[in-house]
Amino acid sequence: MEIGPILRALWHxxxxxxxxxxxxxxxxxxxxNAIFIINERSRLMAxxxxxxxxxxxxxxxxxxxxxxxxxxxxxxxxxMLRQLPGVVNATAxxxxxxxxxxxxxxxxxxxxxxxxxxxxxxxxxxxxxxxTLGLNFIAGEGFDVTDMRYRSSAGTTDADKVVMTEALAxxxxxxxxxxxxxxxxxxxxxxxxxxxxxxxxxxxxPWPSWENVESSVLIPEQFLDxxxxxxxRTEPGQRDQVMRAAEDLLAGSGADxxxxxxxxxxxxRSETYGADSALSSILKTVVVTLVFINSxxxxxxxxxxINKRRKQIGTRRALGASKFEILRYFLLENLLITTVxxxxxxxxTIALSIVLTTNFNMPAMAWYYAPLGALALIAIGQxxxxxxxxxxxxxxxxxxxxxx
Amino acid sequence: MLQMNNVSxxxxxxxxxxxxxxxxxxxxxxxxxxxxxxxxxxxxxTFLNIAGLLETYTSGTYLLDxxxxxxxxxxxxxxxxxxxxxxxxxxxxxxxxxxxxxNVDVPLRYRGMKASERKPLIENALESVGLASRMKHLPAxxxxxxxxxxxxxxxxxxxxxxxxxxxxxxxxxxxTALGVMELLQEIxxxxxxxxxxxxxxxxxxxxxxxxxxxxxxISTGDQAEALAPAAEVA
Ligand SMILES: Nc1ncnc2c1ncn2[C@@H]1O[C@H](COP(=O)(O)OP(=O)(O)OP(=O)(O)O)[C@@H](O)[C@H]1O
Ligand SMILES: [Mg+2]
Numbered sequence: 001m002e003i004g005p006i007l008r009a010l011w012h013x014x015x016x017x018x019x020x021x022x023x024x025x026x027x028x029x030x031x032x033n034a035i036f037i038i039n040e041r042s043r044l045m046a047x048x049x050x051x052x053x054x055x056x057x058x059x060x061x062x063x064x065x066x067x068x069x070x071x072x073x074x075x076x077x078x079x080m081l082r083q084l085p086g087v088v089n090a091t092a093x094x095x096x097x098x099x100x101x102x103x104x105x106x107x108x109x110x111x112x113x114x115x116x117x118x119x120x121x122x123x124x125x126x127x128x129x130x131x132t133l134g135l136n137f138i139a140g141e142g143f144d145v146t147d148m149r150y151r152s153s154a155g156t157t158d159a160d161k162v163v164m165t166e167a168l169a170x171x172x173x174x175x176x177x178x179x180x181x182x183x184x185x186x187x188x189x190x191x192x193x194x195x196x197x198x199x200x201x202x203x204x205x206p207w208p209s210w211e212n213v214e215s216s217v218l219i220p221e222q223f224l225d226x227x228x229x230x231x232x233r234t235e236p237g238q239r240d241q242v243m244r245a246a247e248d249l250l251a252g253s254g255a256d257x258x259x260x261x262x263x264x265x266x267x268x269r270s271e272t273y274g275a276d277s278a279l280s281s282i283l284k285t286v287v288v289t290l291v292f293i294n295s296x297x298x299x300x301x302x303x304x305x306i307n308k309r310r311k312q313i314g315t316r317r318a319l320g321a322s323k324f325e326i327l328r329y330f331l332l333e334n335l336l337i338t339t340v341x342x343x344x345x346x347x348x349t350i351a352l353s354i355v356l357t358t359n360f361n362m363p364a365m366a367w368y369y370a371p372l373g374a375l376a377l378i379a380i381g382q383x384x385x386x387x388x389x390x391x392x393x394x395x396x397x398x399x400x401x402x403x404x
Numbered sequence: 405m406l407q408m409n410n411v412s413x414x415x416x417x418x419x420x421x422x423x424x425x426x427x428x429x430x431x432x433x434x435x436x437x438x439x440x441x442x443x444x445x446x447x448x449x450t451f452l453n454i455a456g457l458l459e460t461y462t463s464g465t466y467l468l469d470x471x472x473x474x475x476x477x478x479x480x481x482x483x484x485x486x487x488x489x490x491x492x493x494x495x496x497x498x499x500x501x502x503x504x505x506x507n508v509d510v511p512l513r514y515r516g517m518k519a520s521e522r523k524p525l526i527e528n529a530l531e532s533v534g535l536a537s538r539m540k541h542l543p544a545x546x547x548x549x550x551x552x553x554x555x556x557x558x559x560x561x562x563x564x565x566x567x568x569x570x571x572x573x574x575x576x577x578x579x580t581a582l583g584v585m586e587l588l589q590e591i592x593x594x595x596x597x598x599x600x601x602x603x604x605x606x607x608x609x610x611x612x613x614x615x616x617x618x619x620x621x622i623s624t625g626d627q628a629e630a631l632a633p634a635a636e637v638a
Contacts, residue, residue, distance in 0.1 A: 401494075
């Protein structure tokens, strides 16, 4: 093939080729990093919370007045909700995964060694929580009614059982299997001893970007204050109508309280991840725009350089070049320019990725992004150059003698 | 070697129809040096393009080296051009971004030869036109006469059956033109057939045989007769 002469000819026409190569390098740098960020966000958004989100909604009840009795109201509410047609189960919890608000604590297995505390989300729940949220036990079991404790938020807990996530168990007991962990004792910051009775496969902490997002504990206790948060699981497909019915039901129950924050879990998730979705959309637009501009630049350069060389092309045809050889010449020329562009682009891509990783707390880009991006840009370049190159093959050999 | 019988060429556009060649019959034998003359627009380039397989013709027959070229497809015509024909153009048609070596290399690359085979051929061709020392130069660094010599080297490098030249001296001053003409004579003396279009009556007189075209036909009139004795003198 004619790589040597093409390179030498390009060398005499450096400027145009170099501008396109630089454009390709910059395009690659931006779009590969953008795609990495988009993928990273999608990966974060796609992590399961551990809940059967599609059929869940939640609502809060805030009581007022001196006569308000949290425990009675809460029990009544849950009973009413569970009897509502279309409801599978309902539970009272202090926080919801993915919602962005909740509590955390430090837990350890050696009572005296506070430095060994592991940060974890803490869910204060009732015994119906596992069934309602759809949590999946991999060892042990949940709570029953006799495990439940009620206290004021200022007091210390006298709950004595705990369920934790598999991820937290793996941190605390790296050498034990989930079944071996059952029966071990866990200490919280309040130096309360909790017996581990169950391990669930997954239950995310309420803060999706928290580093310990997979670490959660569930404790069978309820705070007695005026605030209750209920999560309701409905039959498939009935969530929205049950949600409205539940709101009406509780609001009309006669208790001194207001019902607020009626929301499906899907809605809560999309609000929590709203900024991420928006960023992804913007970056997708940037990627599409840059690919378009880049392709137009390549098409432009190809059209320009082919029009400028009509007589040369005719002469090459006269000297024996087949149409295919003309096509190959221009595709090869594009390939060489693009290759220079993506080689520079790969270096810039990795450099930008390092800057983003060190300054913006992003994970490191996987090794295959740069080479895959390079291949994609080469493919885009060849596609963009294909049209003009095919047109070049229609230049007749007589152009050699018929043009001045 | 080259045999045209009643070849006609009609250019059709939306509005007009031009008969560039009319019942054109010509046979050129191996070793001949034929010049083609005639007024502007009479069909000289058209004849040369058809002879060189750069253009197709409308009717008649053309046998190149015994092969009926009307049956050939685009790819085969390109192969034949590459292997049998050397082209020399009025404005040289060198690749401005390639040095002389790469320019002469162009037709050989389309022949699919190895670099080691091409190199001595290119050096010999440039040697034979007296430009072996300028191989790394770009065309723009040469005079017009030198550029045309490079083009001649490029036409010769593949040892074609014949050379087709369309006013090869048209862009050169008369002294330089004579030099190029001498070179072509030398090449012809060594056995290469040459068909050359020219406006220059003096150059035409030097050739063995002059074909005068008038309005798409070979003229048997006065001018051709008049040139004939002169050609014998030369
Ligand atoms: N592509 C074309 N389309 C239409 N007519 C054409 C085309 N090419 C040539 N012609 C016409 O064919 C006729 C012969 O043209 P040709 O180029 O062969 O003349 P020529 O003898 O080479 O002239 P010159 O000495 O000026 O080069 C002219 O009338 C020209 O206008
Ligand atoms: Mg002409």
